[in-house]
Amino acid sequence: MMDGLTLDLDQATNGWGNVCHCWTILITRLEIQVKSTNLYATQTGYGSSHPFPVPVICSLTEAKNRSLLSDVYRRKMVKEASETMTLETVRNSLNEQENTIIYSLIDRANYPLNPKMYDESASLIPGFDGSLVKFMVMETEAVHAKCGRYENPEELPFFPGNLPSSLVPSQEYPNILHLTASSINMNESIWDFYFQKLLPLISAPGEDGNYAKCAASDLNCLQALSRRIHYGKFVAEIKFIETPRDYEPEIRSQNSSSLMKLLTFEDVEETVKRRVEKKAAVYGQRVSLVEAEPGQKPKIDPAVISRLYDEWVMPLTKKVEVEYLLGRLD
Numbered sequence: 395m396m397d398g399l400t401l402d403l404d405q406a407t408n409g410w411g412n413v414c415h416c417w418t419i420l421i422t423r424l425e426i427q428v429k430s431t432n433l434y435a436t437q438t439g440y441g442s443s444h445p446f447p448v449p450v451i452c453s454l455t456e457a458k459n460r461s462l463l464s465d466v467y468r469r470k471m472v473k474e475a476s477e478t479m480t481l482e483t484v485r486n487s488l489n490e491q492e493n494t495i496i497y498s499l500i501d502r503a504n505y506p507l508n509p510k511m512y513d514e515s516a517s518l519i520p521g522f523d524g525s526l527v528k529f530m531v532m533e534t535e536a537v538h539a540k541c542g543r544y545e546n547p548e549e550l551p552f553f554p555g556n557l558p559s560s561l562v563p564s565q566e567y568p569n570i571l572h573l574t575a576s577s578i579n580m581n582e583s584i585w586d587f588y589f590q591k592l593l594p595l596i597s598a599p600g601e602d603g604n605y606a607k608c609a610a611s612d613l614n615c616l617q618a619l620s621r622r623i624h625y626g627k628f629v630a631e632i633k634f635i636e637t638p639r640d641y642e643p644e645i646r647s648q649n650s651s652s653l654m655k656l657l658t659f660e661d662v663e664e665t666v667k668r669r670v671e672k673k674a675a676v677y678g679q680r681v682s683l684v685e686a687e688p689g690q691k692p693k694i695d696p697a698v699i700s701r702l703y704d705e706w707v708m709p710l711t712k713k714v715e716v717e718y719l720l721g722r723l724d
């Protein structure tokens with residue numbers, strides 16, 4: 395029997411209380427054992443077992459109100475995630491996310507503008523004070539919240555007020571971000587540019603009344619754009635971790651414009667603009683088994699996608715990066 399600290403299993407394992415046989419996880423320097431209804435934590439690496447230092451357990455429990463087990467496990471995942479994430483891997487993720495954005499916009503371009511859907515005073519939903527699209531987004535976000543969507547640090551709601559809590563068992567996301575990340579939400583700006591600037595550029599004027607599908611398509615576009623832009627938090631974290639000495643003085647002096655300069659790579663931005671334009675041309679092709687008529691237009695104007703990135707997506711991503719860095723040492 396090892397030396398150790400005995401904790402109530404339910405409290406310690408956050409409801410993983412049905413474990414009834416010996417179960418061991420080895421986490422770098424810590425060995426956690428769950429036996430029957432007790433959890434034992436010891437430091438490993440010494441010939442014999444040593445008690446886990448009580449102050450650490452207390453501070454974790456108090457600070458996070460989470461179990462020792464899941465907290466240590468979370469730290470392990472964070473460590474692994476931050477070891478595997480590099481500027482190259484986060485840029486690869488941004489590259490992948492372009493595909494989702496472009497496909498979603500191509501889908502939205504299948505419908506006309508449908509302006510009535512966005513009219514706050516059209517009263518399309520009895521008893522709801524707002525547009526149909528707002529209703530669709532709010533209701534969908536409520537269902538997604540119940541299914542745990544916003545527990546994921548990559549996902550942010552457009553209407554965060556009064557969202558229901560998650561009903562599903564808590565999922566441990568390998569969140570490498572500093573706590574300041576949770577206070578950054580640019581969705582209001584995304585909502586504004588999407589409806590006011592972008593939508594008129596990708597959809598033809600007119601109404602087809604296909605509101606449910608069209609609003610669902612809007613939501614897909616909004617979510618894809620939001621995820622991409624807020625991914626700037628991860629990009630900023632990696633940049634900070636890779637060269638903290640460059641960033642620390644500017645963060646301490648809260649110098650936003652210097653931070654902006656430090657994190658800007660104009661050559662990368664040019665590559666992104668050219669790449670998304672090319673992707674839009676390829677993904678938006680009309681495929682036919684007979685010879686295509688000459689001069690057929692793609693489903694979406696590739697120049698609009700390049701402009702989307704130039705004027706809105708990349709500037710907002712950088713704004714997220716700056717905001718994140720400003721709070722990175724808090």
Ligand SMILES: O=C(O)C(=O)C[C@]1(C(=O)O)C=C[C@@H](O)C=C1
Binds near residue numbers: 488666709
């Ligand atoms: O790749 C980076 O370094 C990023 O910060 C991402 C990003 C972008 O939004 O695509 C933003 C700023 C840089 O100037 C280049 C590209």
